[in-house]
Amino acid sequence: MRKGYLCIVLHSHLPYVRHPEHEDFLEEDWLYEAITETYLPLLSVFEKLVEDKIDFRITMSMTPTLISMLCDPLLQERYLKHINRLIELSHKEIERTAWQPQFQKLAIMYLNNFCKAREIFERYKRNIVTAFKNLQDMGKIEIVTCGATHGFFPLMDASKESVRAQIRVAAGHYESVFGRKPRGIWLPECGFAPGHDEFLKEAGIRYFFTDTHGVLHGTPRPKYGVFAPVYCKGTGVACFGRDLESSKQVWSSVEGYPGDYNYREFYRDIGFDLEFDYIKPYIHPDGVRISTGVKYYRITGTSDEKQPYEPEWARERAADHAGNFMFNREKQVEYLYDLLQKKPIIVSPYDTELYGHWWYEGPMWLDFLFRKMAFDQKTVGLITPSEYLAENPRNQVITPSMSSWGWKGYNEMWLQGSNDWIYRHLHIASERMTELVRGFPHAEGMLKRALNQALRELLLAQSSDWAFIMGTGTHTSYAIRRTKDHLIRFTRLYEDIKSNVLDMEWLVDIEYKDNIFPELDYRAHQ
Amino acid sequence: MAMLRRVKDKIKKIIKEKKRPAVGQRKPAEKRRAPRAAANKKNPPQAETVTKKEFIGTQEITVERAKFSYPGSMKVARPLPQELPGAYGKDKMVLNVRDPWWLYTFWEVSKGTFERVKQALKDAFHSAKKTLRVYDVTNVNFNGSNANRYFDIDIHHEATSWYIDTGGPNRSWCVDYGLKLSNGEFVTILRSNIVHTPSDGPSHITDEEWMIPDEMFGRLYGMGFGFGQSSPVGKAWQERMKRALFSGVLASPGITSAASPVKKRLPKDRNFWFVLDCELIVYGATEPNASVTVQGKPIKLRPDGTFTMRFALPDGKQVIPCKAVSFDQVEERAITPTVSRDTKREEKMLKEFTKGAV
Numbered sequence: 001m002r003k004g005y006l007c008i009v010l011h012s013h014l015p016y017v018r019h020p021e022h023e024d025f026l027e028e029d030w031l032y033e034a035i036t037e038t039y040l041p042l043l044s045v046f047e048k049l050v051e052d053k054i055d056f057r058i059t060m061s062m063t064p065t066l067i068s069m070l071c072d073p074l075l076q077e078r079y080l081k082h083i084n085r086l087i088e089l090s091h092k093e094i095e096r097t098a099w100q101p102q103f104q105k106l107a108i109m110y111l112n113n114f115c116k117a118r119e120i121f122e123r124y125k126r127n128i129v130t131a132f133k134n135l136q137d138m139g140k141i142e143i144v145t146c147g148a149t150h151g152f153f154p155l156m157d158a159s160k161e162s163v164r165a166q167i168r169v170a171a172g173h174y175e176s177v178f179g180r181k182p183r184g185i186w187l188p189e190c191g192f193a194p195g196h197d198e199f200l201k202e203a204g205i206r207y208f209f210t211d212t213h214g215v216l217h218g219t220p221r222p223k224y225g226v227f228a229p230v231y232c233k234g235t236g237v238a239c240f241g242r243d244l245e246s247s248k249q250v251w252s253s254v255e256g257y258p259g260d261y262n263y264r265e266f267y268r269d270i271g272f273d274l275e276f277d278y279i280k281p282y283i284h285p286d287g288v289r290i291s292t293g294v295k296y297y298r299i300t301g302t303s304d305e306k307q308p309y310e311p312e313w314a315r316e317r318a319a320d321h322a323g324n325f326m327f328n329r330e331k332q333v334e335y336l337y338d339l340l341q342k343k344p345i346i347v348s349p350y351d352t353e354l355y356g357h358w359w360y361e362g363p364m365w366l367d368f369l370f371r372k373m374a375f376d377q378k379t380v381g382l383i384t385p386s387e388y389l390a391e392n393p394r395n396q397v398i399t400p401s402m403s404s405w406g407w408k409g410y411n412e413m414w415l416q417g418s419n420d421w422i423y424r425h426l427h428i429a430s431e432r433m434t435e436l437v438r439g440f441p442h443a444e445g446m447l448k449r450a451l452n453q454a455l456r457e458l459l460l461a462q463s464s465d466w467a468f469i470m471g472t473g474t475h476t477s478y479a480i481r482r483t484k485d486h487l488i489r490f491t492r493l494y495e496d497i498k499s500n501v502l503d504m505e506w507l508v509d510i511e512y513k514d515n516i517f518p519e520l521d522y523r524a525h526q
Numbered sequence: 527m528a529m530l531r532r533v534k535d536k537i538k539k540i541i542k543e544k545k546r547p548a549v550g551q552r553k554p555a556e557k558r559r560a561p562r563a564a565a566n567k568k569n570p571p572q573a574e575t576v577t578k579k580e581f582i583g584t585q586e587i588t589v590e591r592a593k594f595s596y597p598g599s600m601k602v603a604r605p606l607p608q609e610l611p612g613a614y615g616k617d618k619m620v621l622n623v624r625d626p627w628w629l630y631t632f633w634e635v636s637k638g639t640f641e642r643v644k645q646a647l648k649d650a651f652h653s654a655k656k657t658l659r660v661y662d663v664t665n666v667n668f669n670g671s672n673a674n675r676y677f678d679i680d681i682h683h684e685a686t687s688w689y690i691d692t693g694g695p696n697r698s699w700c701v702d703y704g705l706k707l708s709n710g711e712f713v714t715i716l717r718s719n720i721v722h723t724p725s726d727g728p729s730h731i732t733d734e735e736w737m738i739p740d741e742m743f744g745r746l747y748g749m750g751f752g753f754g755q756s757s758p759v760g761k762a763w764q765e766r767m768k769r770a771l772f773s774g775v776l777a778s779p780g781i782t783s784a785a786s787p788v789k790k791r792l793p794k795d796r797n798f799w800f801v802l803d804c805e806l807i808v809y810g811a812t813e814p815n816a817s818v819t820v821q822g823k824p825i826k827l828r829p830d831g832t833f834t835m836r837f838a839l840p841d842g843k844q845v846i847p848c849k850a851v852s853f854d855q856v857e858e859r860a861i862t863p864t865v866s867r868d869t870k871r872e873e874k875m876l877k878e879f880t881k882g883a884v
Contacts, residue, residue, distance in 0.1 A: 096805070096836050098821070099844055158620045158719050193623075194722075216747055217724065220731040225746035245749065275805060278836065304799075332749075339746070402623060402724035410625035410724070420687065423622065424632045428614050487610055503604070 004227075004333035004344040005383035006373075007240070008366075009209065011186050012039070012352035013063040013150055015465035015482075016516050020074055024285050027478055031069050032082040035128070037293060038356035039070075040117045041363040043131050046140065049370055056140060056370040057382040060132070060352065061186035063146040064173045065463070067129055068516050071177070076126040083121065086114045089282045089292065093270070096278075102308040103296050109311060110294050133178055142384040144184035145174040145205070148517070151462035152414045154193040154402055155423060159430035161437075162462065164199045165455065165525035169517060171203040176519060183386050184208060188464050189414070190242070190349070190405035197232040197239075207238035207385045209349060214403035215241030223396050227336050227344035229389065230398045239400050240385055245332065246348040249325060250359075257321040258359035262313045265297040265306055266358055295360075318361040322368035323376075330379045345388050346380075349405075419470035425487050429458050432494045433525045440497070441523070449511070450502050451522035454493040456514050458525070461486035486514070619703055621718035626695030626726040631658070632687035633703050633716050643705070643715060654705035656681050659712055660690055663720060664698045670714075678706065696725035796876075804867055808846060809834040815853040821846055841867050 014034060019025040049056050069075050090111035097104040124131045135141045147153065148169035156162045167185070174182040184207045185200060192210045200208060207229065215226050222230050226241030250256055257263075271283050271292040283290050297306035298314070329346060336344040355362030373382060406413035415423070436451055443451050461483055469479035489510050496502050619633035644651050658681055661673035681688055692699060703716040728747060812818060814831035827833050837844075843866040850859045 092836075096838050098837055100838050100840050103838070155622055157721070158622060216728055217726070219725070219729040221729050225749065227746070227749075273801075275803075278805075336749075402722075408625060411622070412624055412628075415622065415624050415630055420630060420632075423620070423630075424634070424687070425610050427620050427632075428616070428618070484608070484610055488607055491611070492606060506604075 001378060002343065002381050003337035003379050005346065005381050005388060006246075006329050006333075007057075007059060007345055007347045007383050007385060007388065009059045009061070009144075009186070009347060009349035010042075010352040010355070011061045011146075011349060012066055013061070013146065013188075014066050014069065014353075015150065015463045016065040016069065016460060016514075018069055018072060018075055018515070019513075020515075021513060026284055026288070026290065028075070028078065029082075029290060031075065032079050033291065033293060034353050034357055035070075035079055035121070036083060036086070036114065036117045037360075038353050038363075039128060040120050041113075041356045042352070042366070043120060043128060044116065045363045045367045046135055047131075049367070050135070050138065050140060054371055054374045055382075056374070057142070057384050057387070058140070058366075059142045059144060059184070059384050061144045061146050062129070062132065063150055063188075064148050064170050065150060065516065067173070067177055070129050071127055072515075073126075079121070080118070080126065083114055083118045085282060086293065087111065087118065090114055090294065092278075093294065106296050106309055106311070107294070129177060136178065142183065142386060143174075143178060144186050145170045145182040146186045147188040148173065149459045149463045150188040150465060151459070152189050152191050152404070152411070152464035152467065153187060153196055154191045154404060154411050155414055156426075156430070156462070157193050157195075159427055159434075160195075160199075161434045161525050162430040162458070163196055164202070165433075166459065166462070167199045167203050167205070168524040169455075169459065169520055171205065172519065172521075172524070173517060181205075186349075189468075190214075190403070191411070191464075192239075192400060192404070193402045194232075194399050197235045197237040200237045201235040205237065207240060207389065209240050209242065209347065210400050211403045211405040211409060212242050212244050213409055214400045215239060215398075217401035217403070218398040219401070220398055222398055224340055224342070224344070227340060227346065228342070228392065228395060229345070229385070230396050230400065233397050233399045236397075238385070238389055238395065240345070240347045241400075242349055242405065243346045246325070246329065246346055247350070249328065250348075250350060250354070257325075257365065258354070258362070259299065260317050260321070261299045261301055262310065262317045263299055264295055264309050264314065264360040265299045266295065266360075268295055268297040268306055270294045270296065314361050315364065318365045319368045322365050322372055325365075325369055326372050326377060326380070330377055333380045343392070345383065345385075347385075413471050414464055414467040416471055418473060418476070419467040422467060422470075422483050425483075426462060429461065429487055429490050429494075430525075432490075433458050433522075436494065436497060437523055437526050443522075446502050446504065446507075447497065448522070450493055450497050450507055452520050453507060453511055453514070454490055454497065455520060455522045455525055456516060457486045457490040457493065457510070460514055460516065461490065489514070617716055619701065619716035619718040621699065621701050621721050623721050623723050624689065626723050627691060627693055629660075629690040629692055629699055629701070629721065629723070630687070631690065631701050631703075631718055633718075634686060635703070635715055639715065643713070647705070647707070647713065650707050650709075651705070653708040654713070656683055656685070657704055657706040657712065658688060658690065659702040659704065659714070660692065661700045661702070662692075662694065662697055663700050666698070668700055668720065670717075673700070678712070680706075692723065695723050695727075698722045804839040804869075806837045806839040806844070806865055807834060808837070808848070808863070810848065810850075810861075812850040812859075813852065816850045817853070818848065818850045820848050839865065839867050841869050 014030055017025070017027040017030060019028060046056075046058075090107055093107035094104060094111060097107050120131070121128065132141065132143060136143050147166040149166065151162065151166045153163050153166070156166075166188075170185070171182055181204045183205070185205050187196075187208050187210075190209060190211050192208065192214050197208070212226055215222050215230060218230065222228075222241075226243055229238045229240045231238055248255065250258070252259075269291040271279060271294075272289050276287075279289075279292070280287065282292050296308055298309040300307045332346060333344060355366065359365075370382070373380065402410065404410055404413075433455060436454060440447060440451060463482075466479040466483045470476045492506075613634055615636050616634055617636050617639050619631060621629055621631045624630050647654065658679040659676055660679065661668065661676045663673050666672055666674060679688065679690065690699075690701065698720055699722075700720045701718040702712075702714045703718075704712055704714040706712050808820065809832070810818075811830075811832040812827070814827060814829060816827070816831070818825050818827060818833060820835055825833055825835065843864060845862060845864045847860065847862040849861075851857070
């Protein structure tokens, strides 16, 4: 008998790293790696489940920046080049490892992976968003939206117009891509501040997620803890809290599954390991060594001596771990059902890019989990938040607490010595954008284009990724440059618009560089 | 003549610089700018401080460009600043929440406002101390004088931002930036927005309609954090904070490719390491239309009949029979190199460090 539900949420996001002005841009590789190692392997798992008639549910956020890049013809073209290069490399690798069968079989595995990736990519005419849309239309996955550029809302609280713009632009973009309004949202970095539910309601969004303490520290106390959604006081937007136990089993670097010694080692990549002249065509043209995605070792243990990866052993472990995860959810659900006298929902959110990119066996683990849940037990069902709300419309009303899923649970990851300088500029830009919207409520033609571009630049400057990277303290120059460039472009636009002198040539240039959200309306910012 | 060349070189250099993409220049990480006023002062708006050299270059380009006339080329190109303005000439104070205990505020006082305050205070100005006054305005419709309580923070003379330890979760806060005079009087220059810090534990409010026994909530609370059924309320949270069980710790896997892979390999104390491997290159040439096999496998020749094979070379002996057959199958040549590799690894050695050793 069904005693409760598991709601797996995958948050898929990359910042907008499209650089038409440069043929080889290091940061664009983030996208290509994620496509090859995460999005396409997941798609292939989902497609196979559908083909095998195995019922499953998964909730996925796809951020507007990610969707925009996946739909972009230039980046699609570049991805195809990228994957073709990898295929060429794996052919060479098969030859090179002729006397090392333990590595050669892995080179063959990668060749198959890359060919399969290219096959799926081309089958969807290079636009894999279509594939996810199909799965949503089939009712298997529920795609939720996110902030337009993944701005961190709790630190935009003093510029609420920007929070509204992030949500409005995202909801509009979602509708243009998926042909219906978004039902839910993954708040960027899971960052919630009381009151922002108002903007969700405006955009027709019915639910969002918070970290565990967002619900548990809400007022008044939530009767069912994080195991049932709550409605926000005043707006009625539903809020689902994260279950930490299930999260920990996958996330934790110490106890989590991905640390198993039989799993593939992320840090050993032939891009770093092999002889320079040989690998040079497959790393950055400047000669900077980067990951290629071809990795031959298993985690092995804590020392630096690594043993070759054995796919069969890893597969066995992924099956074991899926079984273990399922068993734990069954026990958890049984216990909660007795305690609450109602069917609990266990919400387990993860970064999508954890699966496949970081944890190579992640997609396989999900596949095992869904198959096992379909055949080996009846206690726990898979569900989406919409389905749970339809089944359980009556919920407690509280005000969730400010929270995020970042370091220490609040705003510090994005607000510390290394990145706090940005907020002064972001705040002014936001104020100026509001001023422009008020000053020009019905702009047309050139002026409208300039106003729209101003909002684009502001939104791009707001991506939480820049502050995050500055916060980690390594490779910060790109993040700093992006923050400054978008703010400088915004400032120039603001000054030009205010003084009624528009520089058409320059506007066209930045429209070409920062081309996100072609349908955007600057009036979203108010 | 030399003069002319120098000018030309200069222009070339400037054009080159202009061509460089604005974004993502792969220069060594630029020095991070301190957010404090001191640093800001050193970086006045760049638009106004175009250096002489840049000015010359701009002129030359403009003149040269005029030769290639297009409709759009009549306009003078305006260089885009590379840095953000140090100040915006506005009176502004913004307060943000960092976590249940800490706030962050930044502010700017326009020159005009500052001068007015200076003039109004006359001599008292010089002995006045820049101060933040932090008001607890929980459940108060704040009018400047009805706060529950307040405390003052002496701040650095040139500060334009500050982290404030309130020690007060679940409270409302407002901050004034101002001057404390020698007679103790506080003069407000700026006032922030009001913010509310989140609670650091479960709410004490349990609404009547949904009354819930504490004991049961305690168990749920523990479970919420994944620490079994008996975790006392609060302890689970502390535990989580301690173990930093938040996603940010793992970093976003989406950007892990940016992390150095070498890091993980390093032993704990000293960073020294050494790896070595061998590869073997087998290469040759024959008639371009011949067919060649290496170790029995056919290989592809370049158009000029040459070929190169590259093998990772493990320890042991490799016999590599290579055979070329003419296109008409009449002639055949076979060459078989044998290669062996034997790697010795000596014990790791740690010599004693002696002064004077290079």
